[in-house]
Amino acid sequence: MPSHEPLAASPGRTEVGVTTDRRRILCLFAHPSIDRSEANRPLFAATAAVAGVTLVDLYAEYPSGEIDVDREQARLRGHDVICFMHPLYWYSTPSIFKEWQDLVLEHGFAYGVGGTALHGKLFFNALTAGGPEQAYCAAGYNHFTIRELLCPLEQTARLCGMVFLPPFALFGARTAVDEGRIGAHVTDWVRVLEALRDYRLDLAAALPLTKLNADLDAILLEP
Amino acid sequence: MDGMLFHAFIYLAAAVLAVPIANRLGLGSVLGYLIAGILIGPTLGLVGAETEEVQHVAEFGVVMMLFLIGLELEPKLLWEMRARVLGLGGLQVLITAVLIAAAALLLGYHWGLGLAIGLIFAMSSTAIVLQTLGEKGLTRTDGGQASFAVLLFQDLSLIPVLALIPLLAAPGLSGLWAAGPGGSGAGAAHGAISLVVGLPGWGYALVVLGAVALVVLAGHYLSRPLFRYIAESGLREVFTASALLLVIGIALLMTLVDLSPALGTFLAGVVLANSEFRHELQSDIEPFKGLLLGLFFITVGAGIDFGILSAHLATVIALTLSVMSLKMAVLLGLARLFRLQPGDQWLFALGLAQAGEFGFVLLAFSVQNAVIPAELARMLSLVVALSMLLTPALFIAYDRLIAPALRTGSAPAPDSIDELGTVVIAGIGRFGQIVNRLLLASGVRTVVLDNRADQIDLLRKVGIKGYYGDASRPDLLHAAGISQARLFVIAIDDQDRAVKMVEHVRRTYPTVKILARAFDVRHLYLLQKAGADLVVREVFDSSLTLGVAALKALGMHPFKVERMARAFRRHEAEGLTSMYDLWDENPDIARNLVLQARIREHVGSLQDALNSDRLQLHDRTERGWTPPPRGFNRELDGDE
Structure with missing residues (x-):
């Protein structure tokens, strides 16, 4: 853990460097059919409006799947928090994220000899899952918790020296609109982004959670 | 000859001097022409008696304008407007005429005289209103469409009104009854030959129906092979000549059967709205229309009789203002009744408040038929002219006072994703076709232009709509709607013309994105240098x-x-x-x-x-x- 990164407390706001008193957040977004999305589209729109967040629509930028490694590595270098935003497809990300990892997280950049570019950054997923929350446990039909299913990503983050946060998750996404849950979820999402940006998220309290949005009042400090 | 050249020089010089200044001051071209007319007519006295004759020629600009409007209006759209044309337009003419007649009755005039004046003032100026709406880009707004519907009804009602006026003569003034039934008096008023003088009522109806059918059928079946034949000759000026021939021919036919020439050409325009020659016709007729309309506005300005005006200044101004406020009140009430949006209500009411060019025609006709005394007619004709002169000011009032107040009230909703905008494609050969098909399949509206009539014809046979015309001509691009387009795709074979096209569009329409097809690297660089946003080697x-x-x-x-x-x-x-x-x-x-x-x-x-x-x-x-x-x-x- 780099020393300048306090786990919980907010640093005193300095008038000078904007980059030192704010975390720069990179949201990599992937939804292959955004027009039909009910949950990710409002999340995408809300994210675009948060100051200090870089939002990248991967399928828009690389429609043929041909990822620009240099550009993506420069983006990673320029941010403190990396977030994968996506629907959960077969207990993982949409395929473009796998291609992105295969290409961008090079030896010598992300891991291995001289591979320290990502050290100390925060990593987490903001995902929407079709199944209900109770299905994601040993007794449920998905058998594993969402954290357990994301183990490969957690290990990827760890090998790259990043801090893995629990996912910000929406369960039962197919019925979220009908049940009127989208609005509150989007509001929560913006709160989390702003708190991360302004060092108001209690990392120590958040790290062991199954999902980041279990009880936001418990991990977010008021501005 | 010398006199003609001199007058032409005066008219043109006045227009060239006054219109750009008026436009730069934000007054619009119509006011510019009117002021130019006042300057050369009553003020400097450079033109005089011939103004009236010139005005008759210039009225043909209105005929051409309606032809062009018809071209923009597909039959389906016209049919959708029927409730407004009959309801809104009918009520406007009826209520305005009755109210003015009632006012005249109260002032002690004969009811027939009052009704004639009412009908005359019920008409608005098609020329001024449509020209100004077009200039301000308000034609497509709901208020603009409602205004158009009313103007269309007024055009339609001209024929029955001409038939009615002779019947309104006050007993004391009579003695000059026009002969013949129906609208035959109208033809006599214009001093033209008429085919229908002396026909019985049913015969007249038959002739009218026949003429309308002729326009529709010939427009639909005959004009296209003819235009294709001429287009294949590759002679531009002959195409222009044939376009003019079409308009003048229809106008002549309509005059022969005592119908409004404007209405006839409008009908022909609607019939041709779906044809592949639409944009070519538009860009050919447009300059004539512009010049003639300008001339018409100048003659209105030049025709103002300052002698009578200064003698009855207070009366004329009071009359003008009361006529305009009365018309405005009626229009505003009708706009509410027909549920126009608040902004559109004001556009509609302010825009149509003037009396129009038909007023001059009807006044002259009324004097001939001894319905209105000549002395009164001269004053009323001043009222008509003055109200037309005030109209641009009302449009400016709408722009400055009403439109901004409405904008701050509610910001317009951002465009949804479905609104991708229009794409103009130049060249529909092997390359342009693929582009066009992909865009169409994705629900994008395209306007396709090609200068090979046979190619366009072939595509129409397989259901792809294109228009004949040389897309390197600025006026044709304009007619095709390039100013409202999002993208311009250049897919023509001629390399040099493609580069010139890019230069022109980049300079004239800086917001339109240009995507061009290049022949090779050299051509690609040339297109890039000319300002194309994206160039693809073919x-x-x-x-x-x-x-x-x-x-x-x-x-x-x-x-x-x-x-x-x-x-x-x-x-x-x-x-x-x-x-x-x-x-x-x-x-x-x-x-x-x-x-x-x-x-x-x-x-x-x-x-x-x-x-x-x-x-x-x-x-x-x-x-x-x-x-x-x-x-x-x-x-x-x-x-x-």
């Missing part, structure tokens, strides 16, 4: 596709081939960018030695890359899938 992709197929056929792994193709494409794009500056210094490639050296290097680097396993290009194709070096996990163990 055979690059197909050649690459064939190259990819060749490598696969040789047995190379398809995904490796795919990566090679990606690398090739990237290498090519980087090369094109890096060589542009060298080319720009000296576009003559044969003499540009530095560029030649760079081209050799570019081609060489690719060759090397494809021949060797170690060089840059190959490395890049492998990048990301390269396994970490052997023994990398020992380092990781050490890290822990």
